[in-house]
Amino acid sequence: MLIKTLLVLVAMAAPALAYEPVTCTPINKTRSIIASIDSADNFCTFMTGYGVNPVAPNEGCAGVYCHGTVKNGAQPMPKGYILSTNYLKNATYVQVTGCIDSSVWAQDPLDDGGQMDSHGWPYSCQGWAKFVSLIEPATNTFCIRCCDKDNNVDCNTSISTKGCWNVIPGQYTMADGTACKAPANMTTPTTSAIPPTSSSGTSVSISASGGAGTSPTPGTGSGTGANAGGRVSVSVEMVGAVVAVALALAASF
Template sequence: MFFKVLTFASTALLGSHIANAQVITGDGPRPPALTTPAKEGSWTPPAGSGASLTGMGRDLYINSATDFCLLMPPDPVNQNLVDAEAVAVSYCIKPTNGTRPMPDGFIKTAHYRETADYVQISGTYDPAIMNLAANDCGGEYDNHGAEGVGNPVGVNIKNGYTNFFEFIGGCDIPGNAVFCLRTCKGDQSYPYCRNSLDLMGCLFTMPGDYDTPGFTNCQADPGLVVGAFNATYTFSQGMTPTPTIAPPAPQSSQCTTTASPTASGVTYTWNQEAAAAQTAATTTTSSARGTSTGQSSSGTNSNAAKGDSHLGALGLLVTSTLGALIAAVIVL
């Protein structure tokens, strides 16, 4: 919930708006400018799923390293991660009920941890595929929010879980954007899904596996509640000094490695990598056509030369015939 309040003292800056009005925008950098939209992929929603590329559903679940959802901006061309806190929608690897499909290639690594009190997914993502700025530090999505109604409102946590919080951003590990989502079960589970440390990010609130490549599913101990760094010290936002070393990750066991999610042909128009690849392909094709056209042009010139040769021969024939007729007339 990082917000910056900009106060304008002049109607000249606000156009027709009232002077001194407050405009609330996210602290993060604006989304990258989308100069060339990508072509949508071949994905079609499964029959009866209710999923779509423009869905506004907010179902949220974590089933495994290759079957989960993340809340993200519905319009990443114009919204950064903080802008979307109140309006985020679900992108799911197996979308249903109005949720959107996760774009192919967005999730780079994912590690699932199941405990008695919560399940958690953590990993890394490719910002360009969702048109997110690589240095967008992001914000927190949770079912409480500043007014107790959720950020965003109306998230449906599946599988009997009652609390959740999610971080996504590019500042926890600079150069390697990370995401984390935890859903907690039971009325007493909130300490494991405590949402009041929204300045701390993934590494401090959801210790887990962020550096390991690939996709894994593990059982794990619950570990420390959010904000606890050891048995005697629990940090609350606003305390000083702010901890600089993240708490240890819970012990995990029975881990299995799985393949990355199968590509489903999901490409959104704001996918920068797809747009760049398509532009490169178009340029290559145009160059090839240009070369082909040049060859065709050479062929046309050759044909023209042949045509000139035919016309030259015809001219000689006509000239010689006229000459013979004139000579015959003179003799007569």
């Protein structure tokens, strides 16, 4: 009887859980929560606060920062944070992808990052029905896409652990075509995958503003799994080690 009562109470409380639980404190009640995309040089996207690590558990306290024109009560993007921008717009969505220097914002160079969108949070993108955005310090990449329909066709908010390249296919390169550089404060180069080619669209423009760092070592895939809203990588070497141990144990019986 007690279990049944508890289940009923949980069911009654479910509608109140409209958004993901906020694990960060304090919550900045005056922050801007309206993103926007006008061009490669004028867009506003979500970021966690300076030095707030890791990103994923603090998504609920993110705010909007603008590269170019500041609007909707947002903050200006930190100087030197955006290294390159790749703009694309078609009939159903608009997006900006590119490279960042996460060390400018004192972000953890080993943090796989997090996703801020209009599904898990009361955030929005001006003039669009739905949006999804990610900040990924470990690979120095960022992405944001705003869509004309509230569905998972173009703005898929259900695969946040798969990273920018899968959630928002596009260009993640510097102006010279090289991959986003590893974080300047990283002592060991990242092994994340080089992104695929860009999506098709009606308008593409690229801009960049240089930045220090070493080029990342190419990988073979994102190899990610859910971890409290973040992502964890599983290497081939790790899998091989587990298999070897299992075989050794089997042989001992």
